[in-house]
Amino acid sequence: QDLLARNDAEAVANRKTLAQLGVFAINLVSSPGSGKTTLLVETLRRLAGEVPVAVIEGDQQTSRDADRIRAAGAPAIQVNTGKGCHLDARMVGQAMQRLPLQNGGLLLIENVGNLVCPAAFDLGEAHKVAILSVTEGEDKPLKYPDMFRAADLMLLNKCDLLPHLAFDADQAEAFARRVNPAIRIIRSSATHGSGMDEWIDWLRAGAAAAR
Amino acid sequence: QDLLARNDAEAVANRKTLAQLGVFAINLVSSPGSGKTTLLVETLRRLAGEVPVAVIEGDQQTSRDADRIRAAGAPAIQVNTGKGCHLDARMVGQAMQRLPLQNGGLLLIENVGNLVCPAAFDLGEAHKVAILSVTEGEDKPLKYPDMFRAADLMLLNKCDLLPHLAFDADQAEAFARRVNPAIRIIRSSATHGSGMDEWIDWLRAGAAAAR
Numbered sequence: 136q137d138l139l140a141r142n143d144a145e146a147v148a149n150r151k152t153l154a155q156l157g158v159f160a161i162n163l164v165s166s167p168g169s170g171k172t173t174l175l176v177e178t179l180r181r182l183a184g185e186v187p188v189a190v191i192e193g194d195q196q197t198s199r200d201a202d203r204i205r206a207a208g209a210p211a212i213q214v215n216t217g218k219g220c221h222l223d224a225r226m227v228g229q230a231m232q233r234l235p236l237q238n239g240g241l242l243l244i245e246n247v248g249n250l251v252c253p254a255a256f257d258l259g260e261a262h263k264v265a266i267l268s269v270t271e272g273e274d275k276p277l278k279y280p281d282m283f284r285a286a287d288l289m290l291l292n293k294c295d296l297l298p299h300l301a302f303d304a305d306q307a308e309a310f311a312r313r314v315n316p317a318i319r320i321i322r323s324s325a326t327h328g329s330g331m332d333e334w335i336d337w338l339r340a341g342a343a344a345a346r
Numbered sequence: 347q348d349l350l351a352r353n354d355a356e357a358v359a360n361r362k363t364l365a366q367l368g369v370f371a372i373n374l375v376s377s378p379g380s381g382k383t384t385l386l387v388e389t390l391r392r393l394a395g396e397v398p399v400a401v402i403e404g405d406q407q408t409s410r411d412a413d414r415i416r417a418a419g420a421p422a423i424q425v426n427t428g429k430g431c432h433l434d435a436r437m438v439g440q441a442m443q444r445l446p447l448q449n450g451g452l453l454l455i456e457n458v459g460n461l462v463c464p465a466a467f468d469l470g471e472a473h474k475v476a477i478l479s480v481t482e483g484e485d486k487p488l489k490y491p492d493m494f495r496a497a498d499l500m501l502l503n504k505c506d507l508l509p510h511l512a513f514d515a516d517q518a519e520a521f522a523r524r525v526n527p528a529i530r531i532i533r534s535s536a537t538h539g540s541g542m543d544e545w546i547d548w549l550r551a552g553a554a555a556a557r
């Protein structure tokens with residue numbers, strides 16, 4: 136538990152720095168392959184030239200995700216966690232020092248794909264945003280409850296695939312609200328565009344409030 | 347590292363017990379929602395009356411997966427890991443004592459949905475079997491390499507969805523072989539049946555060899 140106490144102290148320092156800079160930071164969490172990077176790339180395309188964005192990418196190995204972000208035109212730091220299965224506040228604090236963070240801008244942190252540990256590690260973000268892909272089944276909020284309890288917003292992603300699945304989106308939302316009655320939910324498709332306007336508006340509002 | 351050494355000792359004890367009993371044990375690992383339980387339920391349907399099967403289910407919370415297994419007619423123990431993100435050899439050893447394990451039978455262990463930590467924890471199984479769903483993207487073997495290196499068999503699952511995805515199955519297989527040249531790969535659909543004959547034959551062969 137010392138580990139978490141130390142991490143919380145570093146998260147407080149990160150949050151203070153971000154507040155002083157006027158930067159809105161989110162911590163994007165999900166299972167592997169739910170669509171975090173695809174969502175970020177599409178977000179960058181829609182916000183290009185309007186809001187300054189910096190990205191921190193967390194993965195066990197490779198810089199593939201940071202490469203995708205840089206190709207989309209935003210500065211990105213790749214953190215490789217090796218045997219570790221989550222980002223922590225120290226990693227994020229160090230990466231922040233290497234990024235251009237601007238007033239009224241966004242810091243988008245994509246965590247390691249993992250529905251368990253990242254729920255316990257505060258990075259200094261304003262909000263955790265959980266992505267649940269409709270291909271994963273309705274029951275994930277019940278089976279991996281800590282993550283959905285820790286998230287303020289859930290994107291129910293890949294909704295373009297619903298016609299090909301026996302997935303009950305209402306049931307999935309009901310399970311999420313059972314675990315976290317206050318959670319906000321947006322049904323999205325990062326590749327086909329549904330829900331993206333609501334998501335972008337939510338980010339714009341956060342950035343404006345952080346200024 | 348003491349943790350892993352202690353775990354390895356318990357895994358050795360589990361493996362010895364399973365060898366003495368003549369039971370073929372596998373450790374099923376994947377991201378959350380890749381289809382582990384669906385695969386097991388379909389496996390039980392196809393092996394009913396032919397091979398004795400027992401199941402250990404690992405999840406943070408709920409007994410939903412064990413309930414699905416029991417409804418399919420097999421004995422199942424649900425292990426809830428709470429904040430933990432993986433099964434370990436002690437949990438499995440304790441669950442084994444509460445299951446009817448028979449010579450020439452199968453012990454199917456479904457781990458917590460997580461592509462990171464479970465790779466490091468030997469449970470005493472004969473093989474780790476990784477499931478990669480075609481909905482997760484081709485790059486998972488490169489980004490979460492430890493798991494695919496630890497697996498002897500990979501099921502590329504949900505292949506029934508391929509017509510609706512921009513997923514390159516050959517590329518996914520090439521990435522898996524890049525991190526683990528010896529990995530065996532079966533393209534499957536737990537809900538539509540493709541690849542299931544090859545999977546069942548692989549289990550039958552394992553059970554026969556363990557006798």
Ligand SMILES: Nc1nc2c(ncn2[C@@H]2O[C@H](COP(=O)(O)OP(=O)(O)OP(=O)(O)O)[C@@H](O)[C@H]2O)c(=O)[nH]1
Binds near residue numbers: 168169174292324482
């Ligand atoms: N149909 C559909 N596919 C999507 C959508 N979003 C992402 N994908 C696909 O899902 C796969 C994984 O997407 P990524 O964006 O790499 O997922 P991720 O969450 O960043 O994955 P990791 O960082 O490895 O955990 C890719 O094949 C994407 O094309 C969506 O809204 N609809």
Ligand SMILES: Nc1nc2c(ncn2[C@@H]2O[C@H](COP(=O)(O)OP(=O)(O)OP(=O)(O)O)[C@@H](O)[C@H]2O)c(=O)[nH]1
Binds near residue numbers: 301411458535538
């Ligand atoms: N189209 C399709 N859907 C599948 C297939 N296998 C599983 N599913 C669906 O994928 C979702 C998740 O399946 P589960 O079997 O619960 O996955 P799991 O890996 O056991 O999930 P956790 O135990 O929570 O990690 C469900 O909606 C299943 O119906 C498949 O081969 N094809």
Ligand SMILES: [Mg+2]
Binds near residue numbers: 172173200245
């Ligand atoms: Mg990604």
Ligand SMILES: [Mg+2]
Binds near residue numbers: 382383456
């Ligand atoms: Mg399951």
Ligand SMILES: [Zn+2]
Binds near residue numbers: 219220221252
């Ligand atoms: Zn972790």
Ligand SMILES: [Zn+2]
Binds near residue numbers: 431432464
């Ligand atoms: Zn773990």
